Amino acid sequence: MATLGHVTPSSKFFDTPLPLRSGAQLRDYTLVYETYGELAADKRNAVLVCHALNASHHVAGTYEGQPKSEGWWDNLVGPGKPLDTDRFFVIGVNNPGSCFGSTGPTHVNPATGKPYGADFPVVTVEDWVQAQARLLDALGIEQLAAVLGGSLGGMQALSWTLQFPDRLRHCVAIATAPNLSAQNIAFNEVARRAIVTDPDFHGGHYAAHGVLPKRGLRVARMIGHITYLSDDVMEQKFGRELRAAELGYSTQEIEFQIESYLRYQGDKFSEYFDANTYLLITRALDYFDPAREHGGDLARALARATAKFLVVSFTTDWRFSPARSREIVKALLDNRRDVSYAEIEAPHGHDAFLLDDPRYHGVLRAYFDRIAKEVGR
Amino acid sequence: MATLGHVTPSSKFFDTPLPLRSGAQLRDYTLVYETYGELAADKRNAVLVCHALNASHHVAGTYEGQPKSEGWWDNLVGPGKPLDTDRFFVIGVNNPGSCFGSTGPTHVNPATGKPYGADFPVVTVEDWVQAQARLLDALGIEQLAAVLGGSLGGMQALSWTLQFPDRLRHCVAIATAPNLSAQNIAFNEVARRAIVTDPDFHGGHYAAHGVLPKRGLRVARMIGHITYLSDDVMEQKFGRELRAAELGYSTQEIEFQIESYLRYQGDKFSEYFDANTYLLITRALDYFDPAREHGGDLARALARATAKFLVVSFTTDWRFSPARSREIVKALLDNRRDVSYAEIEAPHGHDAFLLDDPRYHGVLRAYFDRIAKEVGR
Numbered sequence: 244m245a246t247l248g249h250v251t252p253s254s255k256f257f258d259t260p261l262p263l264r265s266g267a268q269l270r271d272y273t274l275v276y277e278t279y280g281e282l283a284a285d286k287r288n289a290v291l292v293c294h295a296l297n298a299s300h301h302v303a304g305t306y307e308g309q310p311k312s313e314g315w316w317d318n319l320v321g322p323g324k325p326l327d328t329d330r331f332f333v334i335g336v337n338n339p340g341s342c343f344g345s346t347g348p349t350h351v352n353p354a355t356g357k358p359y360g361a362d363f364p365v366v367t368v369e370d371w372v373q374a375q376a377r378l379l380d381a382l383g384i385e386q387l388a389a390v391l392g393g394s395l396g397g398m399q400a401l402s403w404t405l406q407f408p409d410r411l412r413h414c415v416a417i418a419t420a421p422n423l424s425a426q427n428i429a430f431n432e433v434a435r436r437a438i439v440t441d442p443d444f445h446g447g448h449y450a451a452h453g454v455l456p457k458r459g460l461r462v463a464r465m466i467g468h469i470t471y472l473s474d475d476v477m478e479q480k481f482g483r484e485l486r487a488a489e490l491g492y493s494t495q496e497i498e499f500q501i502e503s504y505l506r507y508q509g510d511k512f513s514e515y516f517d518a519n520t521y522l523l524i525t526r527a528l529d530y531f532d533p534a535r536e537h538g539g540d541l542a543r544a545l546a547r548a549t550a551k552f553l554v555v556s557f558t559t560d561w562r563f564s565p566a567r568s569r570e571i572v573k574a575l576l577d578n579r580r581d582v583s584y585a586e587i588e589a590p591h592g593h594d595a596f597l598l599d600d601p602r603y604h605g606v607l608r609a610y611f612d613r614i615a616k617e618v619g620r
Numbered sequence: 621m622a623t624l625g626h627v628t629p630s631s632k633f634f635d636t637p638l639p640l641r642s643g644a645q646l647r648d649y650t651l652v653y654e655t656y657g658e659l660a661a662d663k664r665n666a667v668l669v670c671h672a673l674n675a676s677h678h679v680a681g682t683y684e685g686q687p688k689s690e691g692w693w694d695n696l697v698g699p700g701k702p703l704d705t706d707r708f709f710v711i712g713v714n715n716p717g718s719c720f721g722s723t724g725p726t727h728v729n730p731a732t733g734k735p736y737g738a739d740f741p742v743v744t745v746e747d748w749v750q751a752q753a754r755l756l757d758a759l760g761i762e763q764l765a766a767v768l769g770g771s772l773g774g775m776q777a778l779s780w781t782l783q784f785p786d787r788l789r790h791c792v793a794i795a796t797a798p799n800l801s802a803q804n805i806a807f808n809e810v811a812r813r814a815i816v817t818d819p820d821f822h823g824g825h826y827a828a829h830g831v832l833p834k835r836g837l838r839v840a841r842m843i844g845h846i847t848y849l850s851d852d853v854m855e856q857k858f859g860r861e862l863r864a865a866e867l868g869y870s871t872q873e874i875e876f877q878i879e880s881y882l883r884y885q886g887d888k889f890s891e892y893f894d895a896n897t898y899l900l901i902t903r904a905l906d907y908f909d910p911a912r913e914h915g916g917d918l919a920r921a922l923a924r925a926t927a928k929f930l931v932v933s934f935t936t937d938w939r940f941s942p943a944r945s946r947e948i949v950k951a952l953l954d955n956r957r958d959v960s961y962a963e964i965e966a967p968h969g970h971d972a973f974l975l976d977d978p979r980y981h982g983v984l985r986a987y988f989d990r991i992a993k994e995v996g997r
């Protein structure tokens with residue numbers, strides 16, 4: 244299969260303040276984004292890809308001179324791939340509050356001349372969608388063929404259908420939920436407490452102290468990783484395998500391979516991820532709840548949506564289980580919307596949405612093929 | 621129902637060193653224990669209750685002047701209760717390494733004259749059973765009518781049947797597993813990392829620095845709590861309920877009631893639990909794996925057991941799921957052992973073993989009634 248080859252990020256500065264759900268605003272901001280494929284003359288073939296917690300605008304392709312820099316959804320997006328860049332113009336955009344390029348806590352606050360740190364305003368899924376819509380305005384794209392996202396990205400795709408029902412034809416929401424459960428919030432909260440109580444956090448102004456709350460970030464990432472993998476796949480991959488031939492009888496040294504794996508993931512993450520961004524993004528997850536304004540009635544909340552939907556879940560995903568996807572499907576059917584639903588039998592848990600299970604990719608390929616035909620590609 | 625009333629702990633000092641699985645030994649040690657009911661003249665009515673992570677010898681009854689000091693299994697153990705102290709002589713013993721009375725990391729190391737701290741030797745489920753057996757020797761009890769335990773306590777009950785097959789008639793193993801899964805170990809490891817990387821941990825010698833690693837303990841306990849409750853019961857108890865009438869849009873302040881609950885649990889725990897004990901007990905959980913010496917064959921491991929078994933699991937327990945209990949049952953049946961199995965439909969997750977679900981208590985009552993008749997009570 245042909246690869247997308249080298250890609251280059253672009254950026255766009257917005258000097259109009261972005262009003263936020265919290266009542267605050269972003270005075271000005273830059274969005275970093277990438278595009279793949281060609282925008283058709285009628286501009287009907289654009290697909291927006293929304294990212295989740297640990298991802299960015301860099302959806303596919305590699306950066307020149309960095310052969311291992313594949314985008315996070317490179318298995319899905321490219322020439323001849325399920326989301327085929329020979330047919331679609333694909334846009335990846337980094338959300339405000341992130342630490343991967345768009346304006347976020349590590350950037351300078353124009354009001355103070357110092358990094359935002361903990362003063363970066365709380366951003367929501369709805370705010371991100373507003374920012375994304377402005378980028379599309381700037382690119383001259385009135386209507387998207389589709390908005391696609393997994394996990395937190397799927398929440399953004401859902402929010403698009405409610406905030407800008409006329410601006411997308413299709414919503415592809417994968418491994419997501421209409422809101423977080425108490426258990427989901429609980430895991431986020433423990434991760435946040437690990438970060439906030441790290442003495443190097445300094446109330447979120449660690450930059451001013453020349454330190455980073457890496458301990459907290461490590462623990463946060465370890466917790467996250469447990470929830471991304473299914474119990475089964477963890478058992479298959481690691482089980483009770485020991486690192487050494489014999490038990491060492493130690494409470495602090497590594498005994499089991501699963502410990503080694505988790506520590507490695509935590510260490511790696513703490514080297515590049517920003518702690519304030521972690522807090523912001525987990526909060527955006529917590530806050531997302533379109534039914535809230537409708538007395539908890541998801542069907543009423545989704546009544547505004549006019550897009551066609553593809554909803555995909557994975558059997559072993561215990562973070563956002565198939566039952567949560569079925570809530571979305573049911574609420575859409577209650578509104579007599581056009582919705583396709585695929586529950587993929589996959590062993591990998593929540594992480595499955597990033598992998599290239601053939602049945603999963605087959606469903607996406609067929610769905611995007613249908614969209615391509617609709618928009619004359 | 622009559623209550624047990626006031627109880628008083630006893631303690632016994634052992635000056636014979638306790639050899640440990642690790643190859644180390646406890647030079648001398650004290651075990652704190654409680655007993656309820658009367659030991660029959662023929663000494664056949666003794667039941668040993670083994671405790672789990674956050675519990676002790678104080679199984680039932682209250683302490684004088686402390687009306688809220690009920691033992692952790694007071695709903696189960698007492699006159700007329702399922703484990704009836706009018707018929708049985710019930711023994712609760714605190715395990716070495718604990719922070720509730722028996723010799724542990726907060727006690728003075730006779731070799732140095734200073735608190736053990738991180739130098740307390742690694743203890744295993746097998747070691748605890750050896751220590752418990754010595755207490756029974758001291759009490760003049762040759763054979764127990766039953767050993768009973770839930771969770772980590774259930775592992776001790778299982779270990780009794782393998783280490784001292786002739787010293788118990790019945791093993792009652794509740795909400796337990798034949799070993800930890802990779803996911804179980806993963807949760808323990810994250811909790812340990814939170815503690816060990818707390819700057820106040822000081823390699824486990826925090827006492828010498830006059831501090832306590834409370835931040836780490838809080839996070840550890842919050843993680844634990846998530847795994848004790850079922851997703852469903854968390855949803856019913858807390859759902860997405862807010863603490864205030866409106867969202868506050870903050871990454872660090874409490875927004876949801878579940879956050880408030882978890883923080884409260886973490887704070888409370890960090891006030892009384894010892895960090896080194898937390899490491900030791902989670903490691904004992906990790907290490908327990910009777911099948912390991914038999915090439916992973918649990919049936920071969922359990923071939924030594926001659927006791928009769930009652931195994932109980934709870935449908936919503938995702939920490940030690942019914943499937944793990946069924947592994948035990950199957951291995952026992954492969955050995956043609958006398959085993960009863962109850963899978964209780966209960967919404968509360970792992971915590972269910974501490975609650976008084978009527979079907980659950982009904983099963984225990986009937987089983988202990990059978991034992992009482994066997995031993996002539």
